[in-house]
Amino acid sequence: MANPLYARMQATAQRLIAKYGQAGTVTRLSQPDPIEGGDPVETAYPAKLVPMTYQxxxxxxxxxxxxxVQLYIxxxxxAITPLPGDMSSVNGKTYRIINSDPNLYDGITPVVHICQARIG
Structure with a gap:
């Protein structure tokens, strides 16, 4: 059962990112079919995020x-949980996600995704 505290934390994070963040995308490259082959398919998911530099x-x-940079998404x-290898575009720059933490404190509710990203 989801803890209501984490739902409130998620709502607070969403409100702050909506206020101070920017529109961007998280792009996942899906692998080609192992039998049919073909090219990998890029799927872009719209996201609100805040890029912040490390101290x-x-x-x-x-x-x-x-x-x-740290991306607070x-x-x-x-629709997805950002994973290492995904790409994120914001502010005209494209970043490759190196590490990702969905902050699942109760194992159910992702509060905010904090990703380490590098210019890719």
Whole structure:
């Protein structure tokens, strides 16, 4: 059973991202059919998100590189959970998602997706 606290947290995150965020997309590249073959198919999902730079103390040069950004993506209305390898476009820039955390505190309600992304 979903905890109402996390539903309120999700609504708060959605409201803040809607107010301060931007329209963008999360694009997933689906694999071709293993039998029929063909080309991979790109599917773009509309999203509201906020790109934020990492602080200098968070950049370690191995996991988080200079130029990486955090993408706070609203989970409300997003048809997929962003995964490593997906692409995200915002502000005329395209980022490749490196790591993703859906913040599933109760295992059911994704509060907000926080992704580490790199210019791709």
């Amino acid at each position: 200098a103390r968070e950049i370690d040069g191995t996991v988080i590189l200079a130029g990486d 609203s989970s409300v209305g997003l």
